[in-house]
Amino acid sequence: MNRDQLLQRITALDFYIIDIHLYLNTHPDDCDAVNKYNAMVMEVNALREEYVRLYGMLGMNSSTSGCSWQWIDNPWPWQYEFNFELAGDDK
Amino acid sequence: MWMYDKKLEYPIKISRPDPRMANLIITQYGGPDGELAASLRYLSQRFSMITPQAKATLNDIGTEELAHLEMVGTMVKQLTKDASLEEIKKSGMAAYYVDHDRGVYPVSAAGVPFTAAYIQSKGDPRTDLYENMAAEQKARSTYEYLINMADDPDVIAPLKFLREREIVHFQRFGESLRYVQEYLGNKKKFSMGSLGKTGAKK
Amino acid sequence: MMPEEYPEMYMPPGDGPCIPQETVIENVRLAHAYVPFEKMCYTFDPLTALKKGTAFPPLFNIYGWEKGEEYNYE
Helix, strand or coil, rough: CCHHHHHHHHHHHHHHHHHHHHHHHHHHHHHHHHHHHHHHHHHHHHHHHHHHHHHHCCCCCCCCCCCCCCCCCCCCCCHHHHCCCCCCCCC | CCCCCCCCCCHHHHCCCCCCHHHHHCHHHHCCCHHHHHHHHHHHHHHHHHCCHHHHHHHHHHHHHHHHHHHHHHHHHHHHHHCCHHHHHHCCCCCHHHHHHHCCCCCCCCCCCHHHHHCCCCHHHHHHHHHHHHHHHHHHHHHHHHHHHCHHHHHHHHHHHHHHHHHHHHHHHHHHHHHHHHHHHHHHHHCCCCCCCCCCCC | HHHHCCCCCCCCCCCCCCEEEEECCCCCCCCCCCCCCCCCCCCCHHHHHHHHHCCHHHHCCCCCCCCCCCCCCC
């Protein structure tokens, strides 16, 4: 996957995880949901490792860096160039 | 505590400058029903919340609102970054420009600076949850009005995303209220005023 | 909303259709408001969820609003 595709996949998975996370906060006994959540977390962690290896740091405290220190690198997320185009137009 | 994840929750890629729209969208940055108000409200209220379910909900929705604040600020920046002075003059954003240039500053669409008067943290968990449910509806309405004012699909898409989040948050606060109401309802059965906060007999 | 429409399906245990929410609330009390609990049945796949703003089909635009639609209160 190129950077945009990988970032899209990670963004989508992370979002899905957030929505299930909020659901679980009010449904703590839905174990099927917990299993789904855990599976998605495992999947996204693998993709994040790949992104960090190839393209740059992601988590503030959980990503490794090359030298020189990559965290400061442009572009930052608020910049146009950082973002990918969301595939499809059924927005 | 918070760690920063170096990406947006939802991608924002706006190619066409539009200071008119920026001047409206900024209301979800510093306005009465915006994301700064939301995050501050929930992250403040969480200290007094009861029941694990409601505490987690306040903590985590408050956190998500910071990500939304970031999205709104990003939209304002991308909409003004390459706008010419002429476009700014014609757009209604001239007054903001003279105080902030193309910087992002927390004001409402009408130019009123952010104030904590937009939020409440009443300490009463029942009261706070109703405040939050109302806040989510107000934010949803605001996003609808903003979408009505917009014409660029790259602007409308993130606004629609943010609008949908408000609906989901409302649902979660409503569910939290169920836990809080039940807890308070049961507590009342066993407490006769002389019992302390932990329900232990004095 | 049929499960066939969504590639990402979470199959709930047991047979019979999965109803994605509470439909009856008991012991309702005066001066108390109740939002029914959602129940997770089927979810959108992550990319669809991102585009729509939620992983939960029943919550997607539940008020049925469209751009340009203004509320006519009278």
